[in-house]
Amino acid sequence: MTLNIDFSQRDHPYQSITYDGEYSTFIEAIHDETLKNYLETHYINNEILKQGDDAPGFYLKNIDNEYFSLADFGENIIYISFWSTGCKPCLREIPEENRLAGTFNDENVKIINICLSSTEESWRSVSEKYQIETINLFARLNPYH
Secondary structure, eight states: OEEEEEOTTSSOSOSEEEEEHHHHHHHHTOOOHHHHHHHHHHHHTTOSOOTTOOOOOOEEEETTSOEEEGGGGTTSEEEEEEEOTTOHHHHHHHHHHHHHHHHTTTTTEEEEEEEOSSOHHHHHHHHHHTTOOSEEEEOOOOTTO
């Protein structure tokens, strides 16, 4: 699948962009124009992680207000899922991620969900409603983006 975006009607530094594959599916689902423009710029400039790149660090709290960094998970295999409380596809993935967390419970595999673009109150509410069993972390809203 290819997505062609025409920026000629918007104030944007690029005339058009073509995306292929999974990225186009992802970018189509984003409704926040600021976030979409940020991601488009980084994608165009190849500022995305590639297979084998080191993941950027984080220091985020879980539902019990305990803080974790990426380094806390040591040599485990890490699967990170970024989600938002208003993202319906994200919410549909939670039961499968819970199943995976149970499957790999005794393995060196960690399933980490990082909630973005949501309030802490909505994160806590959705976490309880969907009984998230993964390592569930919250990244507070960034007032500068």
